[in-house]
Amino acid sequence: MTARIEPSILAADFVNMQAALESIATADAVHVDVMDNHFVPNLTFGPQMVGRIQDTSPVPLDVHLMIDDPERWAPGYAELGAFSVTFHAEAARDAVALARRIRSIGSRVGIGLKPGTDAAPYLDLLPEFDQVLVMTVEPGFGGQSFMADTMPKLHALREAVDRHGLDVWLQVDGGIDDTTIAVAAEHGADTFVAGSSVFRGDPAERIAALRAAASAASHAHPGGAA
């Protein structure tokens, strides 16, 4: 497995966004956290800012929508060219219909699950999605501690993806560092969002270290067995 590393620009310096984006040119994608102050108690940026990031970024955009009413807003992020658009299961009225709409515009589509959200209702729907985002903190803020009690859910998703021979990426987000990335990889994650642990150090070095730690863990536990 190749571990995909997706730095979250939530941890970057917002007034030096161009430099932040250039500093993560070796990443697989840039994770862009859109928050609306309703779905989560924090506010970041909307389509205009994300459009400028899309124009400027050396790597594709992975847009994480922590917003209410994704039916209204998510298609616009696909239209501006995001590589992937993830909305939250807890916010969507009809997750499958919205996923099909995002795919029809041309982006990969993801469904996000908060730590308390069960994956069981989505296991039969996995072919409708390109990735599942297992939140490993409560969404809203960077710099929180990894919640290991989300790992059984991740492992159940990995088993379902493999059992059905699907190419659905399993992404983790929140509290990912050199230690927790190995735990998530062992439980089946292949795509890793990291904010603080990338931007607190030299981003290129941190990306390489995280990628190495994830790859070592997944080789030690092929298939993501716990």
Ligand code: DX5
């Ligand atoms: C939290 C966001 C994360 C956040 C992760 O709601 O979805 O993407 O940036 O930050 P760290 O890696 O610092 O936990």
Ligand code: ZN
């Ligand atoms: Zn995120």
